[in-house]
Amino acid sequence: MTGISHDLRTPLSTIQGYGHMLESGHYNWNEEELKEIGQTLRDKSEYMVELVEDFSLAFKLQNNVVVLETKKVDVHQLLQHIVLKFVNDRTIENVHFSYVPAHLQPFIQADPRWFERMLDNLIFNAIKHNPKNTTITISTAIKSDCVLITIQDDGIGMDEETQKNLFDRYYRGTNTTEKTEGAGLGMSIAKAICELHKGHIEVSSTLHEGTAIILHLPLSADQ
DSSP, X not given: OHHHHHHHHHHHHHHHHHHXXXXXXXXXXXXXXXXXXXXXXXXXXXXXXXXXHHHHHHHHHHTTOOOOOOEEEEHHHHHHHHXXXXXXXXXXXXXXXXXXXXSSOOEEEEOHXXXXXXXXHHHHHHHHTSOTTEEEEXXXXXXXXXXXXEEEEXXXXXXXXXXHHTTSTTOOOSOTTSOOTTOSSXXXXXXXXXXXXXXXXXXXXXXXTEEXXXXXXXXXXXO
């Protein structure tokens, strides 16, 4: 609640400020300025909706009330769809994506909607916390009775303290120069979804060299 309250305060202040300015009648806005204000208000309100939805989801995951509707899923097909979504997103600039599938075709029991939410959170995190021209590589490998899905970047990396607390709700990290707005629930949600799929998640990172997030998920019984 403390983290959510902190993150809601900034966009609310912006919306409130523009509301006072529009209400006052002291400004003669031209069409372009009104369009810009409207876009800002929409962006801030959409961000707030996402925060509230994340809070609701985190609460449900914490209290074990999320029910998966699993089916046999082709991991490569699903990952290809997710990566292409990011590649074709025109709002994401100066980020390079690569997809490296394993030679064998892995299948798992998964809920495609929640699986995609988990990968979205992990990839967005790699985008948000790295500089321009970072390369993000999504790859798969088969090890024993598991498929390993790795989200690897060549960005700034993280120290041991940040790695240790990465999946904690609202852990802000040790980089005080980094923008921390909205930094709190995405990774803990991804971890919880992974565990709902009977998997586990780990992080490996080196400062100034990059980070790898590795998902270990059990292969479908008839793989």
